[in-house]
Amino acid sequence: MDDSKGGSSFAVHISPEQVQRFCEFLYRRTGMSFAESKRYFIDRRLEDRITATGSSSFQEYFSLLRTDADQEIEHLINSFTVNETYFYREEHQLRCMTTSLLDAIVRQKKPGATLRIWSIPCSTGEEPYSIALWLMENWPQVDSYNIEIVGSDIDTRALKAAAEGIYGDRALMRLSRDIVGRYFGPVTGGNYQIDEGLRNSIEFTRANLIDTKDMTQYRDFDLIFCRNVLIYFDDASRRLAAENLYDCLRPGGYICLGHSESMSRISPLFRVSRFPDAIVYQRPEADHD
Amino acid sequence: MDSPDADSRWTAARALAGQADAVSALAAALAREAIPRVREAMMTALIRIGNAASIEVILPYLRSQDAGVRAAAIEALQALPDAIAPFMTPLLNDGDSDVRLLATELARNMEGSEATRLLCELIDHEHHPNVCAAAIDVLTEVGTPDALPTLERCAVRFAATPFLPFAVAVAMSRISGEES
Numbered sequence: 118m119d120d121s122k123g124g125s126s127f128a129v130h131i132s133p134e135q136v137q138r139f140c141e142f143l144y145r146r147t148g149m150s151f152a153e154s155k156r157y158f159i160d161r162r163l164e165d166r167i168t169a170t171g172s173s174s175f176q177e178y179f180s181l182l183r184t185d186a187d188q189e190i191e192h193l194i195n196s197f198t199v200n201e202t203y204f205y206r207e208e209h210q211l212r213c214m215t216t217s218l219l220d221a222i223v224r225q226k227k228p229g230a231t232l233r234i235w236s237i238p239c240s241t242g243e244e245p246y247s248i249a250l251w252l253m254e255n256w257p258q259v260d261s262y263n264i265e266i267v268g269s270d271i272d273t274r275a276l277k278a279a280a281e282g283i284y285g286d287r288a289l290m291r292l293s294r295d296i297v298g299r300y301f302g303p304v305t306g307g308n309y310q311i312d313e314g315l316r317n318s319i320e321f322t323r324a325n326l327i328d329t330k331d332m333t334q335y336r337d338f339d340l341i342f343c344r345n346v347l348i349y350f351d352d353a354s355r356r357l358a359a360e361n362l363y364d365c366l367r368p369g370g371y372i373c374l375g376h377s378e379s380m381s382r383i384s385p386l387f388r389v390s391r392f393p394d395a396i397v398y399q400r401p402e403a404d405h406d
Numbered sequence: 407m408d409s410p411d412a413d414s415r416w417t418a419a420r421a422l423a424g425q426a427d428a429v430s431a432l433a434a435a436l437a438r439e440a441i442p443r444v445r446e447a448m449m450t451a452l453i454r455i456g457n458a459a460s461i462e463v464i465l466p467y468l469r470s471q472d473a474g475v476r477a478a479a480i481e482a483l484q485a486l487p488d489a490i491a492p493f494m495t496p497l498l499n500d501g502d503s504d505v506r507l508l509a510t511e512l513a514r515n516m517e518g519s520e521a522t523r524l525l526c527e528l529i530d531h532e533h534h535p536n537v538c539a540a541a542i543d544v545l546t547e548v549g550t551p552d553a554l555p556t557l558e559r560c561a562v563r564f565a566a567t568p569f570l571p572f573a574v575a576v577a578m579s580r581i582s583g584e585e586s
Contacts, residue, residue, distance in 0.1 A: 138580040141547055145514075175583065176551075180518050183548065329420060352485035352515070356450045360420060363443075385478075386443055404412050404441050 129167045131160055135175045139163060142183070147194060147348040148377045162196045191349055198345065202243045204250070204284075205291040207344065210373045211251040213394035214340065218371050219256060222339045225369065231263045235338045235365065237324060238346050239268030242279025243288055245319045246311055248342065250292075250300060269324035269335070276321045282311035327354045332361040339367055345375035347383060359384035366400040373397050407435040412444055419447040423454035433463040442474070449482040456489050465493065468508050480508055487515040498528045503537055510540040514548060521548045526556035535567045542570070546577040554578055 131139075136159055144150050151159055163175070170189060172178035182189050205211065222232065236245040245268035252259050270276050285308050289297055301309035325331045326346065341362060347355050362372055363386045372387065373395065374380060380387045380398040387398035407418045415435065422428040429452070436448045452460040467479035483490050490512050497509035506528065513521040525541045532538050538560055545553050557574045564570040 132583040134579045135583045138547065145547075180550075184517055329423065352481070353450075353453050353456075356446075356453065356485065357423070360447060360450060364420075384446065386446060404443055 129164050129172075129175065131163055131167075131175050135179075136160065136163070139175075139179065142179075143193075143197075146190065148379050148382060149194075149197060149348070150377070162193075166193055166196060185351075194348055201287070202240050203288045203291060204243050204247045206243065206247070207376060208291070209394045210342070210344075210397075211247065212255075213373075213392050213397065214248070215251065215256040216394060217392040218340060218397065219258070222370070223258065223262065226262065228261045229263065231265060233265045233267070233338045233340075233367075235335065235341045236266070236268045237326065237341065237343050238270040238272075239275075239279060239321070240270055240272075241275050242268060242282060242311075242319075242321070243284070244268070244342060244344070245279070245321075246282065246315060249315055249318060250296065254296065266319045267322060267335070267338075268319055269322045271323065271325050273323055276323060280316065280321050282316045283308050284311070285309075326358045326361060329357065329361055332365060335365045337367050338365050339370045341366060341370070341372045343372055343374060345378070347374065347378055355383045359386055363387070363400055368400055368402045370400050371397045372400075407431060412441045415439065415441075415444045416447050419444060419451050423451040425451075426455050426457060426459075429455060429457075429459045429463060432460075436463065445475075445478065449478055453482055453485045456486050458489065458492070461486065461489055461493055465497075468497075468505050469502065476508065480511055483512050484515050487512075487517075491516065491520065494524050495527075498524060503534045506532070506534070507537045507540045510537065510544050513541075514544050516548070518548050518550050519552065521545075522550045522553045525549070526553055529556050529560050535564055535570055538564065539570060539573055542573045542577050546573075546580050549577065549581045551581060553581060557581075 136156065140151060140159065163178075166189070167175065167178040169192070170178060170181055170187070172181060181187075182193060219232070223230075226232065234248055236248060239245050245266050249266055252264065268276075268279055270279070283304055284301075289301070289309060297309060300312050300315060302312065304310045324335060326343075327350070343362060347358060350358060359380065366372065371390065372380070374397075381389060386400070388401050390397050390399045407415055409415055409418070419432065419435070422432060432448050432451055436445060436452075439445045439448060449464065452463055461483065464479050464482050467475050468483075470476050470479070494509065494512065494516075497512070498506055500506050500509070510525060510528070513525055516524075522545065525545050529538050529541050532541070542557065542560070545557070557578050561571040561574040
């Protein structure tokens with residue numbers, strides 16, 4: 118993916134009407150929405166992408182974007198989102214897990230039963246490890262159930278890094294010193310490695326969300342974290358991913374998406390569940406005509 | 407796909423995704439399927455096939471009396487912007503204004519100049535203000551400057567329908583990038 122077709126930067130005039138047009142497209146395509154107060158943020162990123170693609174005007178760039186030439190939608194989304202992943206990102210969803218979701222899930226389980234949680238895509242492991250840490254720190258029933266956490270990604274290099282569990286200061290910035298002290302140990306280069314017990318407690322596997330055959334090996338999850346990946350897919354792939362995720366969940370199980378994502382815009386298969394800390398989506402217990 | 411068990415029909419529909427020789431089986435099953443989740447999987451299977459035959463299976467559902475079924479058909483067809491292209495002119499000339507209105511939405515995912523050509527042809531001879539309004543709404547997002555003369559004519563033709571000249575002004579400013 119060539120991300121630097123344009124060489125030198127140049128001033129591109131973008132009118133308010135063009136920004137409006139762009140924002141409406143961006144919202145419909147990705148669910149990302151920006152207030153008028155973010156105009157400078159939008160302008161800067163738009164100008165960067167216009168320059169990077171070698172477009173001579175907004176009009177030319179917008180046409181290229183709409184046809185997704187050279188995967189421009191992916192480049193654009195990357196420029197508008199925080200690509201960096203870190204521990205306890207979108208903490209409100211982790212809080213929702215321990216204050217609402219797990220209580221609802223274990224109501225149908227006996228003590229000692231298995232509770233399966235899936236992080237997909239898990240990238241370099243910050244999310245599945247965050248889930249494990251959060252559970253140990255915040256869920257009083259953590260020892261009453263057999264909790265299985267699986268982290269999956271399409272990128273095997275990311276999975277290797279996840280299994281190693283070595284992180285720098287930035288990835289740990291949201292964790293207290295106390296938590297870092299109890300669950301991490303210093304390694305070379307000023308980094309920290311998550312403790313061996315935690316590393317061994319999470320199963321890391323390769324998975325492709327839009328490969329139905331590949332996904333048949335993933336079943337019976339009670340809770341899935343699938344954040345900030347569906348926005349990259351086209352309509353047909355999103356539908357397929359939603360159906361695959363449906364099959365991976367137990368009836369009554371929940372799925373958490375990224376903050377700009379809405380399953381309602383993708384598929385009618387799931388029911389919206391509003392909790393004090395987050396809006397999540399639930400696989401219904403049964404079909405209704 | 408004939409199983410009385412919805413899970414079995416769901417699984418069967420998902421297994422047929424992308425198999426071109428399964429279109430007629432999916433068509434027959436879709437016609438008698440009552441469970442929304444299974445209908446959704448059948449639509450997805452047809453999208454994954456994505457040829458003219460699968461489009462022809464979905465098109466009749468644009469005329470359904472059930473708004474949910476019409477919406478599902480539109481969403482399915484929108485996912486196939488290339489395959490739907492040969493069907494656009496007949497759809498935009500359909501005798502049913504509801505079908506013409508829904509068809510304008512199918513242009514939203516098409517390449518800008520082709521969407522502009524199709525929607526301008528529609529607007530230039532369309533007599534129903536709601537169909538014109540739907541087409542203008544799509545042009546507001548995807549239209550190229552070639553749409554401007556048609557939009558001007560539309561505003562004149564529907565001058566007595568206040569919301570249309572307003573919608574035209576918004577579309578023209580977005581397309582031209584200039585304040586209305």
